[in-house]
Amino acid sequence: MKFHSLLNALALATAASAHISIYGVWINDEWQGDGRNLYMNAPLRNPDWSYIACHTLGNREQPKWLEVKAGDKLAPEWFWTKRGDMYTGNHVGPLLVYMAPAVSTGVNTPDIWTKLYHYGYNATNGLWADDYFQKFAQDNRGHHFITIPDVPAGDYLIRSEIITLQEASHLNGAQHYPSCVQVRVTSNGSKVLPGGVSFPGTYIPGQPGLMWPPEGTETADPANYPLPGGDVWEGSPGGGIYGLDDLNDSRSV
Numbered sequence: 047m048k049f050h051s052l053l054n055a056l057a058l059a060t061a062a063s064a065h066i067s068i069y070g071v072w073i074n075d076e077w078q079g080d081g082r083n084l085y086m087n088a089p090l091r092n093p094d095w096s097y098i099a100c101h102t103l104g105n106r107e108q109p110k111w112l113e114v115k116a117g118d119k120l121a122p123e124w125f126w127t128k129r130g131d132m133y134t135g136n137h138v139g140p141l142l143v144y145m146a147p148a149v150s151t152g153v154n155t156p157d158i159w160t161k162l163y164h165y166g167y168n169a170t171n172g173l174w175a176d177d178y179f180q181k182f183a184q185d186n187r188g189h190h191f192i193t194i195p196d197v198p199a200g201d202y203l204i205r206s207e208i209i210t211l212q213e214a215s216h217l218n219g220a221q222h223y224p225s226c227v228q229v230r231v232t233s234n235g236s237k238v239l240p241g242g243v244s245f246p247g248t249y250i251p252g253q254p255g256l257m258w259p260p261e262g263t264e265t266a267d268p269a270n271y272p273l274p275g276g277d278v279w280e281g282s283p284g285g286g287i288y289g290l291d292d293l294n295d296s297r298s299v
């Protein structure tokens with residue numbers, strides 16, 4: 047079940063994070079290599095910055111594109127300082143994934159982004175998306191995944207973002223770790239991304255979900271956490287976080 051034809055192209059437009067960034071990408075459980083072309087793991091705090099789209103220098107095209115088709119499972123692997131060591135401090139917060147056509151006007155073009163997946167807090171076991179990454183990092187090496195939607199052929203960016211909330215009780219205290227992967231979709235589907243999300247633009251400083259607990263409160267029930275960026279597109283096949291449903295789902299490298 048290998049897809050050797052996909053091995054010739056890999057690229058991350060950028061990486062992010064205190065400290066987490068994307069180490070590389072898996073497609074259909076096959077490792078695509080280390081794609082840290084722009085290793086940046088510092089947090090971004092102001093969602094009005096242009097860097098909020100794809101982190102510092104994220105507007106610069108990288109030489110390689112990852113070939114994918116509808117139904118493929120694309121899994122970014124995050125890390126902190128070395129592979130498998132997802133930050134184990136006080137990070138808590140959600141994961142959000144967006145997709146956009148790779149337009150010549152760049153990653154900050156208004157309304158090009160569409161949300162494919164998000165995960166906030168699980169009230170049943172008290173775990174945030176971040177917790178799944180951290181607690182099971184040894185097993186799952188900080189992977190999440192999305193299934194490529196049935197979009198028209200072309201070049202796209204997949205934007206994964208971890209937001210950490212441990213300092214989000216003040217304005218622009220939330221830490222954003224956006225990271226974009228360049229993909230070339232070779233299948234030719236008919237589900238055009240509706241767009242409607244802008245980076246910057248959609249996230250408003252101080253909005254619910256970026257200030258947490260909400261302004262004027264000292265505590266808040268995470269079960270009520272409002273994920274920023276709107277609803278997931280109904281045309282998205284979705285995604286997940288390794289370790290979420292099967293804590294023993296270990297990747298082989």
Ligand SMILES: *[C@@H]1O[C@H](CO)[C@@H](O)[C@H](O)[C@H]1NC(C)=O
Binds near residue numbers: 168169170171290291
């Ligand atoms: C929440 O956690 C429970 C217990 O681990 C798990 O069964 C359930 O699938 C999780 N829910 C979601 C939406 O991930």
Ligand SMILES: *[C@@H]1O[C@H](CO)[C@@H](O)[C@H](O)[C@H]1NC(C)=O
Binds near residue numbers: 199234
């Ligand atoms: C994709 O399908 C559309 C509609 O049939 C067609 O116009 C277009 O040329 C196709 N693109 C590619 C790259 O095959």
Ligand SMILES: *[C@@H]1O[C@H](CO)[C@@H](O)[C@H](O)[C@H]1NC(C)=O
Binds near residue numbers: 293294
């Ligand atoms: C994972 O596997 C180990 C060894 O088989 C087992 O002891 C443990 O209970 C499993 N953990 C979960 C969460 O299933």
